[in-house]
Amino acid sequence: MNEKLFSLPVAEQITPYISLRKMGELPIMVIVHPRVRAAVTLQGAQLVAWQPSGEKPVIWLSEKTAWTTGKAIRGGVPICWPWFGPAGEPAHGFARTLPWTLSAHDENEESVMLTLVLESSEQTRKLWPHDFTLFVRFRFGERCEIELEAHGDFEATAALHSYFTVAEIAGVEVSGLGHPYIDKVKDNAEGRSDDGRQTYPDRTDRIYTQPDDCSVISDKAGDRTIEVYHHYHSDVVTWNPGPELSCSMGDMANEGYKTMVCVETAHVTKPMQSAGESPARLATTIKVRKGT
Numbered sequence: 001m002n003e004k005l006f007s008l009p010v011a012e013q014i015t016p017y018i019s020l021r022k023m024g025e026l027p028i029m030v031i032v033h034p035r036v037r038a039a040v041t042l043q044g045a046q047l048v049a050w051q052p053s054g055e056k057p058v059i060w061l062s063e064k065t066a067w068t069t070g071k072a073i074r075g076g077v078p079i080c081w082p083w084f085g086p087a088g089e090p091a092h093g094f095a096r097t098l099p100w101t102l103s104a105h106d107e108n109e110e111s112v113m114l115t116l117v118l119e120s121s122e123q124t125r126k127l128w129p130h131d132f133t134l135f136v137r138f139r140f141g142e143r144c145e146i147e148l149e150a151h152g153d154f155e156a157t158a159a160l161h162s163y164f165t166v167a168e169i170a171g172v173e174v175s176g177l178g179h180p181y182i183d184k185v186k187d188n189a190e191g192r193s194d195d196g197r198q199t200y201p202d203r204t205d206r207i208y209t210q211p212d213d214c215s216v217i218s219d220k221a222g223d224r225t226i227e228v229y230h231h232y233h234s235d236v237v238t239w240n241p242g243p244e245l246s247c248s249m250g251d252m253a254n255e256g257y258k259t260m261v262c263v264e265t266a267h268v269t270k271p272m273q274s275a276g277e278s279p280a281r282l283a284t285t286i287k288v289r290k291g292t
Helices: 002-006 121-127 242-248
Strands: 016-025 025-035 036-041 044-050 101-107 114-119 133-142 144-152 154-160 164-165 172-175 180-183 190-194 204-208 214-219 222-233 235-240 260-274 280-290
Touching: 002 025, 002 036, 002 044, 025 114, 036 114, 036 133, 044 144, 144 154, 144 260, 154 280, 172 235, 172 260, 190 280, 204 260, 222 260, 260 280
Parallel strands: none
Antiparallel strands: 016 025, 025 036, 036 044, 101 114, 114 133, 133 144, 144 280, 154 260, 164 260, 172 214, 180 190, 180 204, 204 235, 214 222, 222 280, 235 260
């Protein structure tokens, strides 16, 4: 899937490194730079690919995802806002399925930057009765930086729902998660990790409520480590659907769970607060290195 995005026909060459292309019904901003390749959909301002030069793809994307207007994309980094999970309809909020606008871009020898914006409308006010302006800023280079900034007067829950590519989930361990967690598989039961580490023998869906500022994904079979730095967050969510749920999901291959893990920078147990001239923020920085 990753290579397919970069081989799409160019509809518009915006700058030497940024082009507009289309996958199914969805327009995509594609970045091809000497140091990095990346792709962001205008629907949802969703990162669907990031790959520093010389590295394997870092972001996981389902081969069975729908590229249909208004339908969520399975994989990448969906922006869950202004609610996380089933707190409203649609699940995980409306930001990930609405069209955003490219408002700024820049590039240099090291990186490419994009800023996209989403503003409240009659459509959003029917779902959530608040006025807002939402920005997401990307910087793509040897590291990937994503920052969500929310302007208005409201509280919201949110997550940067990051899907990462791994070689084999059975050999994956995530550390730096902290000790207390809420187990969504077990009806939100509270639990405690002795060492702040998580493995994935079956379906896993946990909200870690006192995480470290960096989660480390050790992908033993892939011989690499992915570092996920969290900024302005209250929680880190980690998820893998396991075999049974994976088989029941129409937009994921039956064995899709084997090659992905979600480690999400989140504001779930403590909402983001935006007020006046003080916007709320949620951000992540992703780095990758060889070896575990």
